[in-house]
Amino acid sequence: MITAGIDMGSRTVKVVLLEELKVDGAPQLKYGIKKVHIMMPGELDQDQAADKAYDDALAAAGLKREDVKAVFATGAGRKQVGFATEGITEMTAGARGAVYMYPQARTVVDVGAEEGRGMKTDAEGRAIDFAGNEKCAAGAGSFAEAMSRALQMTLKEFGEASLKSDKTIPMNAQCTVFAESEVVSLIHASTPKNDIAKAVLDAVASRVCAMVRRVGIEGEVVLIGGMVHNAGFVQALKISMGVDTISLPDMPEYISALGCALIAAERQNS
Amino acid sequence: MADGLFDQFRNWYEKRHDYARDWKARTGGQVVATMCTYTAEELLIAAGMLPVRVLGAHEPQNVTEPHIFGMFCPFCRDSLAQGLLGRFDYCEGVTLTQSCIQYRQTFSSWRSNVPSVQWDYYVPMPNDVQSPHARKAHHAELQSFRTFLQALTGKELTDAMLREALALVDENRRLLRELFEYRKVANPQVTGVEALYASITAQFVDKREHNEQLKKVLAALPTRQLNRPEGVRFMTIGSENDDLAFMHMVESVGSTIVIDDQCSGTRYFWNQSKPEDDVIKAIADRYCDRPACPTKDYPNHTRFDHVLGLAKEFNARAAIFLQQKFCDPHEGDYPDLKQHLESNGIPTLFLEFDITNPIGPFRIRIEAFLETMSDEELF
Numbered sequence: 001m002i003t004a005g006i007d008m009g010s011r012t013v014k015v016v017l018l019e020e021l022k023v024d025g026a027p028q029l030k031y032g033i034k035k036v037h038i039m040m041p042g043e044l045d046q047d048q049a050a051d052k053a054y055d056d057a058l059a060a061a062g063l064k065r066e067d068v069k070a071v072f073a074t075g076a077g078r079k080q081v082g083f084a085t086e087g088i089t090e091m092t093a094g095a096r097g098a099v100y101m102y103p104q105a106r107t108v109v110d111v112g113a114e115e116g117r118g119m120k121t122d123a124e125g126r127a128i129d130f131a132g133n134e135k136c137a138a139g140a141g142s143f144a145e146a147m148s149r150a151l152q153m154t155l156k157e158f159g160e161a162s163l164k165s166d167k168t169i170p171m172n173a174q175c176t177v178f179a180e181s182e183v184v185s186l187i188h189a190s191t192p193k194n195d196i197a198k199a200v201l202d203a204v205a206s207r208v209c210a211m212v213r214r215v216g217i218e219g220e221v222v223l224i225g226g227m228v229h230n231a232g233f234v235q236a237l238k239i240s241m242g243v244d245t246i247s248l249p250d251m252p253e254y255i256s257a258l259g260c261a262l263i264a265a266e267r268q269n270s
Numbered sequence: 271m272a273d274g275l276f277d278q279f280r281n282w283y284e285k286r287h288d289y290a291r292d293w294k295a296r297t298g299g300q301v302v303a304t305m306c307t308y309t310a311e312e313l314l315i316a317a318g319m320l321p322v323r324v325l326g327a328h329e330p331q332n333v334t335e336p337h338i339f340g341m342f343c344p345f346c347r348d349s350l351a352q353g354l355l356g357r358f359d360y361c362e363g364v365t366l367t368q369s370c371i372q373y374r375q376t377f378s379s380w381r382s383n384v385p386s387v388q389w390d391y392y393v394p395m396p397n398d399v400q401s402p403h404a405r406k407a408h409h410a411e412l413q414s415f416r417t418f419l420q421a422l423t424g425k426e427l428t429d430a431m432l433r434e435a436l437a438l439v440d441e442n443r444r445l446l447r448e449l450f451e452y453r454k455v456a457n458p459q460v461t462g463v464e465a466l467y468a469s470i471t472a473q474f475v476d477k478r479e480h481n482e483q484l485k486k487v488l489a490a491l492p493t494r495q496l497n498r499p500e501g502v503r504f505m506t507i508g509s510e511n512d513d514l515a516f517m518h519m520v521e522s523v524g525s526t527i528v529i530d531d532q533c534s535g536t537r538y539f540w541n542q543s544k545p546e547d548d549v550i551k552a553i554a555d556r557y558c559d560r561p562a563c564p565t566k567d568y569p570n571h572t573r574f575d576h577v578l579g580l581a582k583e584f585n586a587r588a589a590i591f592l593q594q595k596f597c598d599p600h601e602g603d604y605p606d607l608k609q610h611l612e613s614n615g616i617p618t619l620f621l622e623f624d625i626t627n628p629i630g631p632f633r634i635r636i637e638a639f640l641e642t643m644s645d646e647e648l649f
Contacts, residue, residue: 076634089638115631127642131620132635214620 001268002034002063003070005260006050006084008077010114013049014038014254015057018261031265035061036254046080069268072260076114088263090256091119091130097259098222099125102247106219109212111227113141118212131214141227147200150183151193155230162197162232169199179203197232205236212241221246228252275490278483279467282475290322291360293476300362305349305377307538308367308395310412312553315477316427316435317419323473324349324358325512328626337379342372343597344625345510350376353384361386367393369565370599391418399558399566408554416550432549438477443539445484446472452491453528454584459494462527463517469535470512501525502640505581508592509600510534519629523637529584531577537561564599574610581616588617588643595622617643
């Protein structure tokens, strides 16, 4: 059986095609990821982007739409996935995907482009509490992206630069626009870029940490979403949360889509 | 509201300024802008006036910055904006009964800067209503308010006039509670949106007209069938909330709001007065005894058990905190009240409200909250 999970994020569309394996004597191999696919919608409307991303993923996997038993969608644009069998929220999907990858995880932190959130989960991967940023982007990836642009660095360079700094420069502004003004002020004060990058990522981590503390930090902590690729942010989050280890999945941006596909499969089997 | 049963309330709400202007033209009476539901409306009604609670417009504004801090609550800022924008220019008077410091600043700025204000009056009601001196103090303050109104109108406010006004307001409270009783049952005949239309309009419509409309609705309710899925039964908790778009959204994703602890809802009308020989004492005590706003709920937190009691009485499965950003009194109560509810089996969700609210992200949170409580096995 094949199921699909589609995460219609604010910046990218992620597709996971999941295959039920049922390997005898290996219950941990109940499911396997058959294909993952990510695309930027570009000029496409959300519904067109969903269609294209899904069709491209199916083509890459050598599958047709009729081969897929169920399609579950999540993400800010999940309502635009017209062909989805069902929609579930990012909290439920992210928690399920993270606990599938890390069965001991009880705290899941999801930082994508538009939103940061913390989830408390049970052993089954059910989100039992959650908290997210409200109107502001200061706890989300787009904040780090805007600040890296101000420093004329790529996101990857931005993260790596922050790791080379051991300075702590507090950023007072919690708003992306005002924070950019602070960054400009730091540039004018000839503050090294490494220190500014660390200041920005410390600020994002602090905001995210404050959200996670609302639901409580318990058990293994897993970070999902695109900000996993930013090593400086991961380090800042560890310090901010006061934990030695944060588990980082190999394909962090696909975890919510994976959670969707898993729930779709398990619903078919129930 | 396919059957139109609550359309009159909705029309009043949507055209509240037109209603007040029309009332003024019909009756020749004064209209008074009131802030806070601790205002003793009985005195204004007895004086032949129409008390109209100031509500916000839920739209961006740029007029309050010179007058009130940006970190004061959005309801206070939105309320003041309405005055500064001239939307209450039909009100001769403005009055506040003390609750929070942010409302006080709204009132102070209003009376100083809204050109149409001809008179203002501040009732310094004690916040420590649990003090043994509170009732006596509030009695004295309401007597002073009575004296002020008599001087203003040049007419005596007799005990008989006050008793008549008190009876009218008490009838309104009784009828609203009767309406809310219909929300207790499974698949209630009244939605949260409809109940809010009814309770919020009571705060600015002539009580005689409001009571008559409530009676019409109550007569039709026993046989009413809404034919909508009940979903999860929610309680809402917070200060003022008349964000109808938000309420509609919540009730469109698999839930029904069955009860509230908000000053736009039950806190406004939940208790009636008790018989007293002294009518001012009856009025003053009623406001001291009403379900408390957090500003008036110390040293004992009487509202915690009251809120839990409402949740149980109305069989609410979960509660949503509608926290006006920067509303310190409610935010101060939040951690303990959340714990009180959750330790008694009522899960909670916290949403931070502003002048305008992000319905899309809020919908995702509501849906995720529903998923955490889903009886259906997701996996």
